[in-house]
Amino acid sequence: DAMVIQNPRYQVTQFGKPVTLSCSQTLNHNVMYWYQQKSSQAPKLLFHYYDKDFNNEADTPDNFQSRRPNTSFCFLDIRSPGLGDAAMYLCATSRVAQPQHFGDGTRLSIL
């Protein structure tokens, strides 16, 4: 029944080693989002896609990139993870101006 699926649930990587998180959806929503959430903080929007149009938040570091090869899939690439990038990464989808549906999240740890 899962409609927004994130893989993996837990990811451990080394300092500076590139990592890719994935998100897929069965809802056919045209908007997909990536959020970063650190402990005891609100989710922070990194970027989103409206169909194929990519929209980066002004304060998202260049270290974070995203790809959306088709409607169903969206990837978050962290080129050189630092210790400060350890967080929960949440993918969400929505139709235009509708509430967002979140995946279970990927918890990223940096060694």
Added chain:
Amino acid sequence: RKEVEQDPGPFNVPEGATVAFNCTYSNSASQSFFWYRQDCRKEPKLLMSVYSSGNEDGRFTAQLNRASQYISLLIRDSKLSDSATYLCVVNKGSSAGGTSYGKLTFGQGTILTVHP
């Protein structure tokens, strides 16, 4: 000033209590409003949308005051299972090709603990 501000909390209430959360937002052009709940180490889940006329879903009542830029959530007859973080969420709205869609701004969240 934060775009979305919530009661600092945490709230610790006994089962059966009524508890109210407040939230203010700074962008008067905000278009839609939601309450999400987030359990520990889980993803946010939509609790309810908030409509201008106010709306109720079982034990939960949400109110919106656009003039004051204020949103509230009332929980009646609290259950142990209501323990969670409650996030006030505002859709600022953005445009792409003339179509508005949602960019959510989350409040810090208010922790609720319901005890026996």
